[in-house]
Amino acid sequence: MDRRAFTLTAVALSLGLAASASAQTGEISFGIISTESSQNLKQAWQPLLEDMSRRTGLKINAFFAPDYAGIIEGMRFNKVHLAWMGNKSAMEAVDRSGAEVFAQTVSVDGSMGYYSLLVTHKDSPLNSLEDVIRQRQGLTLGFGDPNSTSGTLVPGYYAFQQHKVDPLKDFKRVVRANHETNLLAAASRQVDVATNNNEAIERLNLTNPAKAKDIKVIWKSPLIPSDPLVWRADLDPAVKARLREFLLGYGKQDAREQAILKVIGFAGFKASSNAQLLPIRQLELARERNRVENDSSLSAEDKQKKLQEIDARLAELQKLVASAR
Known part of the structure; x- marks a missing residue:
């Protein structure tokens, strides 16, 4: 191992050991995905985090990163112990960062899910997904973070892949941004169409109602399971x-707590597990199957072998989904 590689490994290890020590001595780093600016997120979440510190006796520190990968990697190196994530980023954290799902959010309207959307300016001539598909070569698309469920994974499959469209190649231009930025870009006509979700629009109605009025929804996905809360599986059981x-008790009775949750966009939290990620795993495998099916560099034999492997994994996932119902 060369000196630079050794140094990087030593730094990562020391950060992990320091974070682990913090978790065991009552200091918790709470990761918050970058759905909008860190300043806005901090303002919305801080009252809940302060209540968490006071009621649990743990020091809760907010951890922000410029993208979803920053939270996933923070958890992998034990710099993040607990996090609010989307389903896609939670799946990555479970697979790569030693995380597990233990709760999920409940929407303000009481529903246990939300919807991915395609949005545009209210006066745009685009009025449907079919309009977008037909005119895509002349359109600028506002796309989500690569690890976003509603900004990338779900619209990538349901809106684009099922219509044999590659969003990264078939539009005139693609701009990646968080939910808030994509909404503002659509409202300001900086992009022609953007991916988003209904919860982000509800949030924009609170933070910038004038811009929210300039948004038009032209496509809605099937229901997506509500966002999970994850923690490192090796966190101290007493801390968990x-x-x-x-x-799980926050906002159940107290009006002040309910008001705090409403600003974030939730009505509360309920218990969950890694099982809520199964539909997301199915989507990921379906996307992988499509890529393999259209990969002209593979021989017929190799392609058939890969497809059989994917189909076997999809069949196994289907059994798990059925048993979880």
């Missing part, structure tokens, strides 16, 4: 118990 008790 305190965090679980606080979060």
Whole structure:
């Protein structure tokens, strides 16, 4: 191992050991995905985090990153112990960062899910997904973070892949941004169409109602499971118990807590598990199957072998979905 590689490994290890020590001595880093600016997110989440610190006796520190990958990697190196994520980023954290789902959000309207959307300016001539597909070569698309469920994974499959469209190649231009930025870009006509979700629009109605009025929804996905909360699986069981008790009880009775949750966009939290990620895993495999099917560099034999492997994994996932119902 060369000196630079050794140094990088040592730094990562020391960061992990320091973060692990913090978690065991009562200091928790709470990761928050970048759905909008860190300043806005901090303002919305800070009252809940302060309540969490006071009620659990743990020091709760907010952890922000410029993209979803930053939260996933933060958890992998034990710099993040607990996080609010989307389903796609949670799946990555479970697979790569030693995370597990323990709760999920409940929407303000009480529903257990939300919808991916395609949005445009209210006066745009685009009025449907079919309009977007037909005119895509002349359109600028506002696309989500690569690890976003509603900004990339779901519209990538349901809106584009099922219509044999590659969003990264078939539009005139693609701009990646968080939900808030994509909404503002659509409202300001900086992009022709953008991916988003209904919860982000509800949030924009609170933070910037004038811009929210300039948004038009032209496509809605099937229901997506509500966002999960994840923690490192190796977190101290006593710490997990305190965090679980606080979060699952938060906003159940207290009007002040309910008001805090409403600003974030939630009505509360309910218990969950890694099982809620199964539909997202099915979507990912379906996308992979499509890529393999259209890969002209593969021989017929190799392609058939890969497709059989994917189909076997899809069949196994279907059994898990059925047993989880």
